[in-house]
Amino acid sequence: MQTLLKILVRYSNFLVFIALEVAAFLLVSLNNAAPRSGMLSTANQFVAWQHEQLSEISGYFSLRSQNEQLAQENAALRNRLCAMDSAQSGMTHYMSAKVVQMTTDKLHNYLTINRGANDSIRVGQGVRNSEGVVGIVRTVGRNYSVVLPVINTRTHISCRFAKNDYIGTLQWSGQDYRYAELADVATHMVVNPGDTIVTSGLSPVFPEGVPVGVVESSVLKEGASYHTIRVRLFTNFKRLKYVEVVQNAHQTELEKLTNGMD
């Protein structure tokens, strides 16, 4: 017992070090695996508020381009209103939100928006803007949420070719915020540069046909069974100011159904 105590005292610093590192790694892996609390992320009230103030200030310097973007968005909304068919009506609801904070040059980029649980935002809802897809809600705080954008190596979004409904998965390689990769497209499929990619509507996250991007290039590697497709994204993440959260009225029901399957 005495020796054990001696050893403990002797190596106490090292033990504290190990304990703290284990705690940190637990946090990292928890964070990698599942959405976390709103408290310990940029969805935290104070952190998000601070970012919001900052974006208010920097907002003055981009008023002109913001106005242009809003005008375009108005037009697009009016078009969408006209095109809305009875099959879709009542199913999806769009909630506008302002981007409070965003990074574009890391491997794991995030953006924070100024809507949270109080605006009935929930984890797993899709986010888009007038240009195309933006990402998926990851963490929800009371008045702010963190969104996993397309340009995060952990994001996977189910997409299809507009021309023939062939399905693939959109991923990001971590290099350039303007481009993403479309995976799981088998070699028998003919892919041409310029083909438009839209969301598949197979998951409740996005409705069908939200614009994603166009095929920039497609390479068929020797012996590979899938195309390597580079997609130029429609969404310009560098100047993202306003987004819309897609709220599917039947999301809970759809999730319950699919979860019951596993």
Add this chain to the structure above:
Amino acid sequence: MEWTRQIVRYVIVMVLQVLLFDQLQLWGACHPYVYVLCLLMMPITLPHSVDMLIGALAGLVMDVFCNSLGIHMAACTLLMYVRPYLLGMVVNDKDRLNEEICLRTLGLGAMIQYTVTLVLVHHFAVFMLAAWSWAHIGFVLLETAVSGVVTILLIISYNILKYR
């Protein structure tokens, strides 16, 4: 008195970190974490384990601001664990370590060795944990080099301006 000064400096550096250095999106690989300045220059008078706790806490605060729960905490704990051993290696005269760790107490050569080693260890740990795989090792090394150099230059220039 000394610790009030340390805390005030920490708050100022954190404000600069969040409002200025986190907003720099230069060359895609430049993410200087200048807040380690406070940890590097903290006096070494506290017990080692308390030092590590302070490091872990400072890391956790940074994590909340960059959505990277645990990553800065792990890196700062490592930094604070290595710190006294490294100081023992670069400094011959241990009596000088009773006050703040800075250019005046260490001298230029030792200060540079000390800063370069710890900043690179910390930055590599942060970027490696953020990538969470060996697949991006090339980018991680580039990120460490670019961001590390910026952080080191800022810390050394702060020291030269303040303590020459």
